Amino acid sequence: MNLLELQYDLRKKVIETAKQQFSVELEQVAAEIPPKTELGDLAFPIAFELVKKIKQTTGEKKNPREIAEKLKAALEENEAVARVEVAGAGYLNVFFNRSIYLAESINNKPLPQLKLTEDENAPxxxxxxxxxxxxxxxxxxxxxxxxxxxxxxxxxxxxxxxxxxxxxxxxxxxxxxxxxxxxxxxxxxxxxxxxxxxxxxxxxxxxxxxxxxxxxxxxxxxxxxxxxxxxxxxxxxxxxxxxxxxxxxxxxxxxxxxxxxxxxxxxxxxxxxxxxxxxxxxxxxxxxxxxxxxxxxxxxxxxxxxxxxxxxxxxxxxxxxxxxxxxxxxxxxxxxxxxxxxxxxxxxxxxxxxxxxxxxxxxxxxxxxxxxxxxxxxxxxxxxxxxxxxxxxxxxxxxxxxxxxxxxxxxxxxxxxxxxxxxxxxxxxxxxxMVALSPSAAEELGFEISEEDKQKSFIEMSGRKGLGVKADDLINRLEANALREVEARHADLSLEEKKKTACIIAVGALRYFLLKFTRTTVIVFDFKEALSFEGETGCFCQYSAVRANSIFRKLEENASENAIETISNSKSEIAGILEKENEIWSLITLASRLAETVAQAVSATEPAILAKYTFNLAKAFNLFYHNHKIITEENAVKRAILIVTADLARRSLTAALNTLGIEVPERM
RNA sequence: GCUCGCGUAGCUCAGUGGAUAGAGUGUUUCCCUCCGAAGGAAAAAGCCGCAGGUUCAACUCCUGCCGCGAGCACCA
Missing domain, CATH: 3.40.50.620 (HUPs)
Known part of the structure; x- marks a missing residue:
């Protein structure tokens, strides 16, 4: 069972229970991801809506608490659910069974649907x-x-x-x-x-x-x-x-x-x-x-x-x-x-x-x-x-x-x-x-800016006037800057390897820069921002994946396989550790939301949704990376969890980046 | 005039009707004898344009207004 299936099952359960217990037909059940891991993994803000619907159909005024308790019992029947808490104004907070969830996630592909592209008869x-x-x-x-x-x-x-x-x-x-x-x-x-x-x-x-x-x-x-x-x-x-x-x-x-x-x-x-x-x-x-x-x-x-x-x-x-x-x-x-x-x-x-x-x-x-x-x-x-x-x-x-x-x-x-x-x-x-130019960017290109244009927050590019940042020029500048950075870090690599890496970084920077804005936002082009490799950039996401890969390069061979075996042999210990490690747990759940995010990007026809997800995943991995040292971890079970989590995160991050058209270099 | 889009932190932007509105950047201050600092931690920073309305609940939906942008070609 993957995350999408689990969410589907839980929604279905809410609908069924509402019908059985309260004779209310729910068409759609809103689910959301709680703002903090401590508040659970999935939430249904449904109790108040049910109060209203019950009143409409039977005239009876129910207590939201009472409704929530009934639903709580029903949802807890699912073995993938550890517990359900009724919280806040009427939230039903679902906590997944962390060890079962982890064991399932290990076997899932980051993008399960990917295999279907082989199908010749696909629409x-x-x-x-x-x-x-x-x-x-x-x-x-x-x-x-x-x-x-x-x-x-x-x-x-x-x-x-x-x-x-x-x-x-x-x-x-x-x-x-x-x-x-x-x-x-x-x-x-x-x-x-x-x-x-x-x-x-x-x-x-x-x-x-x-x-x-x-x-x-x-x-x-x-x-x-x-x-x-x-x-x-x-x-x-x-x-x-x-x-x-x-x-x-x-x-x-x-x-x-x-x-x-x-x-x-x-x-x-x-x-x-x-x-x-x-x-x-x-x-x-x-x-x-x-x-x-x-x-x-x-x-x-x-x-x-x-x-x-x-x-x-x-x-x-x-x-x-x-x-x-x-x-x-x-x-x-x-x-x-x-x-x-x-x-x-x-x-x-x-x-x-x-x-x-x-x-x-x-x-x-x-x-x-x-x-x-x-x-x-x-x-x-x-x-x-x-x-x-x-x-x-x-x-x-x-x-x-x-x-x-x-x-x-x-x-x-x-x-x-x-x-x-x-x-x-x-x-x-x-x-x-459109992509427009900031007045200063236009000046940087050597264009005379009229007083009227200087007052504007942006200036439209114009082929007729020859005013614009040519694609090849920008890519060249990005590649040159990236090459300088690679040279400073990896003088030992051959020029060809350095150039290849620089090229991958330049493409990542450009594509991410254009994708992080939602479609309805005018991009006011600024050279400093577009040429940046720091902060919310493609480079940041690539770097995170490169770090993950370098861990696995240093680990013994078959480290992942061994870790998976350890995980399946020590379920109760895993559960004990994961219950205390909210940070590791939230990385695991975030990494498993790629397929769901891709689906959202399609229904909203908005690639920026995937770009934001990728950045957040990279950020979550960096946090994990700083706080947990895998290679020196002495507890074998804890080490297995860290290895499996890092592997999940890098697979998901790599798949997300590739979907954005961004490659992960060997080193950077 | 009409149609569409946008007004969220100093700046640039996220934010499927749901919990204390979040990032990046800039500012101030910390953290490398390393699973690579292209990184991490912390602080300060918000009448979510304004005014009504709908709702148990509005940054989010509706109406009006204000500001900005684009379109309304026998151009593409």
């Missing part, structure tokens, strides 16, 4: 994340998106789900057009020139996406004064959308190179993809037409003949009221017949859910070091051999920042209206707030 869900416009390098805000998405993928996988990861490539949008304008009209470059430039950059150890970053900012600045150049944007955009022309070919090269760079950047922090669907295919393979037909047939959209949106196809919404300036309804087809982004997104969402009845063609895009493949969509039939099955997911999670809540709502509602049998619940907008 598949889709997570779309990153989706950086492929016209420049990724900045820290894009990394927040990718880390959130990737961590949520890992969390879903830990609960046994099969997950498909997509990075949507908006290769026919204005942002790409702007960079194309830059190359063609500012730099006067042909495709051949760009390819030569690319080679030259490679030789200089510079990257193409950084070049585009600067060029994009330059174009943005030029637009402010150069109307002629700005007019080129529409022209270029049309050519890109049309395809089969030199401009489209040039654009395709730029897009592909940027995607390669961004995929490489994300790979540095452990983020990988399965499929890169491109907007161009959604247009060329007539995904929109199919979706449009379906929407017309079901009467979900209407053609406006009068008013501001005359000549457009719109989807009516109730969530916004129209004003003089804005129409309430969302335009999906413009009066010139072209489709808006939201329109295309509805078609794409339908495809993801297996509801469109059309499919992409696919080409292999990249193979990661471990052999894992990333595919990209294509309009022409592919000549590749075995192609994996994409799309057709039961649920789709779109990781997109909160500024796009409204169009995402339209997509969700739209799909729900077209397919009422699927409903809106299958489309989940995993929204999060």
């Amino acid at each position: 598949k869900v889709c997570v779309e994340h990153t989706s950086v416009n492929p016209n420049k390098a990724a900045h820290i805000g894009h990394v927040r998106n990718a880390v959130l998405g990737d961590t949520f993928v890992r969390i879903l996988k830990a609960t046994g789900k099969k997950v498909e990861i997509q990075y949507y490539i908006d290769n026919t949008g204005v942002q790409v057009a702007d960079v194309v304008v830059g190359f063609v009209y500012l730099e006067k470059m042909s495709l051949e020139n760009i390819k030569e430039l690319d080679e030259k950059l490679k030789a200089e150890n510079k990257t193409f996406d950084y070049y585009c970053w600067n060029l994009y900012a330059k174009v943005g600045q030029e637009y402010q004064t150069n109307e002629e150049l700005k007019a080129k944007r529409t022209e270029v955009l049309h050519l890109i959308e049309e395809g089969n022309n030199p401009t489209a070919e040039l654009s395709d090269y730029i897009v592909t190179r940027n995607v390669q760079c961004i995929v490489a950047t994300m790979e540095r922090v452990g983020i990988r993809y399965d499929l890169l669907p491109r907007e161009s295919e959604i247009l060329q393979l007539h995904f929109w037409q199919k979706a449009f037909e379906e929407m017309r047939r079901r009467g979900v959209i209407k053609y406006e003949t009068a008013g501001k949106s005359a000549g457009c196809w719109v989807m009516p919404t109730e969530s916004h009221t129209g004003t003089d300036e804005h129409e309430a309804d969302k335009i999906l087809v413009r009066s010139n017949g072209t489709v808006t982004y939201t329109g295309k997104d509805i078609a794409y969402q339908m495809w993801k859910l297996g509801l469109l009845g059309l499919d992409f063609n696919y080409n292999l895009f990249h193979i990661y070091e471990n052999g894992q493949e990333v595919w990209i969509t294509t309009a022409k039939k592919s000549d590749s051999g075995e192609i994996p099955e994409f799309g057709n997911s039961e649920t789709v999670y779109n990781v997109i920042d909160s500024r796009q809540s409204y169009p995402q709502e339209v997509v969700k509602k739209g799909v729900g209206l077209i397919f009422p049998e699927k409903g809106e619940a299958v489309s989940v907008h995993l929204s999060y707030e």
